[in-house]
Amino acid sequence: MDYKVLISEKIAEIVDLDANTIVDKIEIPPKSDMGDFAFPCFILSKVMKKAPNLIAIDLAEKINKDNLEKVEALGPYLNFFLDKSAFGKQVLEGVLQAGEEYGNSNIGKGGNVVIDFSSPNIAKPFHVGHLFSTAIGNALYRMYNSQGYNSVGINHLGDWGTQFGKLISAYKRWVDEEALEKDAIKELLRIYVKFHDEADIDPSLEDEGRAYFKKLEDGDEEAVALWKKFRESSLKEFQKVYDRLGVKFDSYNGEAFYNDKMDVVVQELKDKNLLTESNGAQVVNLDEYNMPPCIILKSDGATIYATRDLAAALYRKKKYNFVKSLYVVGGPQALHFKQVFKTLELAGHEWAKDCVHVSFGLVKFADRKLSTRKGEVIFLDDLLKESVNKTLEIINEKNPNLENKEEVAEKVGIGAMVFTYLKNSRDKDIVFDWNDMLSFDGETGPYVQYTYARAKSILRKFGTVEGDVNYSLLTSKEEFELIKTLDGLNDAILNGIERNEPSVVTRYVIDVAKAFNKVYNALPIGTAEEEVKKARLKLVEATSIVIKKALYLIGLETVEEM
Numbered sequence: 001m002d003y004k005v006l007i008s009e010k011i012a013e014i015v016d017l018d019a020n021t022i023v024d025k026i027e028i029p030p031k032s033d034m035g036d037f038a039f040p041c042f043i044l045s046k047v048m049k050k051a052p053n054l055i056a057i058d059l060a061e062k063i064n065k066d067n068l069e070k071v072e073a074l075g076p077y078l079n080f081f082l083d084k085s086a087f088g089k090q091v092l093e094g095v096l097q098a099g100e101e102y103g104n105s106n107i108g109k110g111g112n113v114v115i116d117f118s119s120p121n122i123a124k125p126f127h128v129g130h131l132f133s134t135a136i137g138n139a140l141y142r143m144y145n146s147q148g149y150n151s152v153g154i155n156h157l158g159d160w161g162t163q164f165g166k167l168i169s170a171y172k173r174w175v176d177e178e179a180l181e182k183d184a185i186k187e188l189l190r191i192y193v194k195f196h197d198e199a200d201i202d203p204s205l206e207d208e209g210r211a212y213f214k215k216l217e218d219g220d221e222e223a224v225a226l227w228k229k230f231r232e233s234s235l236k237e238f239q240k241v242y243d244r245l246g247v248k249f250d251s252y253n254g255e256a257f258y259n260d261k262m263d264v265v266v267q268e269l270k271d272k273n274l275l276t277e278s279n280g281a282q283v284v285n286l287d288e289y290n291m292p293p294c295i296i297l298k299s300d301g302a303t304i305y306a307t308r309d310l311a312a313a314l315y316r317k318k319k320y321n322f323v324k325s326l327y328v329v330g331g332p333q334a335l336h337f338k339q340v341f342k343t344l345e346l347a348g349h350e351w352a353k354d355c356v357h358v359s360f361g362l363v364k365f366a367d368r369k370l371s372t373r374k375g376e377v378i379f380l381d382d383l384l385k386e387s388v389n390k391t392l393e394i395i396n397e398k399n400p401n402l403e404n405k406e407e408v409a410e411k412v413g414i415g416a417m418v419f420t421y422l423k424n425s426r427d428k429d430i431v432f433d434w435n436d437m438l439s440f441d442g443e444t445g446p447y448v449q450y451t452y453a454r455a456k457s458i459l460r461k462f463g464t465v466e467g468d469v470n471y472s473l474l475t476s477k478e479e480f481e482l483i484k485t486l487d488g489l490n491d492a493i494l495n496g497i498e499r500n501e502p503s504v505v506t507r508y509v510i511d512v513a514k515a516f517n518k519v520y521n522a523l524p525i526g527t528a529e530e531e532v533k534k535a536r537l538k539l540v541e542a543t544s545i546v547i548k549k550a551l552y553l554i555g556l557e558t559v560e561e562m
């Protein structure tokens, strides 16, 4: 039973509005002593030709009060107080029955949601921005799936471009095969940087690079084989990160995949009279929309990033017939996506409206200055290592006898990073600060994971309870608050999906952990009277299920002990 729906139906019985309209208007009062739900009566004042506060008084009297403790008029609001014990029973039984399915729904009914995320560049380091995209994309992937959509994860690898000609040239001159075998990206980056240093001295290298790229484009066997080698060895490195994060993709079709799919795009834009010439280039003029033109063909006839994204959008629509197509890419590419989506719209594709740029902010570090000078990058591997090592240090201090310390440190250390990415609205810049991220009692991944482990240790100590309990014993303020919070998972997911904002679920799980710890600190379990103890154990069990599920949705694993 959904209480919002129940209340809406009760209101619908006595006013001239249908329950569906009402349900969207139901609010959660700012303070719990004002009730659990509220309905703003000014919505009705026009039709009823009456002041909202008078309407509230009238409705408070007439409304059917089954399942409710009381209904009060407060100014223009009608405030509903739930019958705590009926509510507690309904919510907790719902959680316990649903188990890991809790929070799911089928509103998506199999609609495909394409999510372009992570999308690092071959032969270049996977950087902190790609991890941001990966964390958001993976969370959205899971959130959409939980609501009956079918998520399609696409890793749009940056695997094409003139840099591959340079890499081939650099490879033939300087590669250290052993180093390449060991750490492909570091070695590819090394020779790529060397190429640029050497080209500063001997510009003819640039011509050599161009010539190799031409060979690659023409399908020259050796060039293609090398390109494949770069791609595969880089992907192998990326895969290690994905495995640690538990991230999966349904497709690794990157930029190169669209090489033979761009003529069609150019032809279509031509046929629709959208192409104009500008300094020798073919562009789609977007003056009218206050945007610079979208370049389709450069003056030398070469296609660019936008051409590929147009081809990719058309391909994805055809292949997946998506209801939504998301691009989880940093804020600096906002204009690019605006141009691409506008061009699709001008070409008459009404589904352009279903394409969304899910952008995010910049990543900074509290304890170091990042210079983007040549070659100076933070390797993600090093960062993950640092997080895991620091977590291990904390565990050694707090719980030196823990058995599987390494495994726990891995899950908690990596989780702490993902959590940091997903904690605030994605458009905000984030600052990595180890002390903040790894603290066991801030709003952090470790804090929530620790809370989960605490719940599990209670259940290990006292055992889970089979069969019915008396839920009316869970009516203290703390318990009721926790139950109300547990009730909110589905709302949080739906809210998050609506804005493509995983932080809604992250904030939600922080709230659950806080509400649980309040109960934990205020109310004893072991020394409680037997019936109360049983009911509380059910509450603890339900909490553990909800935390685990919410953490799963944002891409974190849980540990039983830490």
Ligand code: ARG
Pocket: 116, 119, 120, 121, 156, 157, 158, 309, 312, 327, 329
């Ligand atoms: N490879 C690009 C980068 O690292 C991101 C690609 C995003 N996806 C897309 N369809 N353009 O910046």
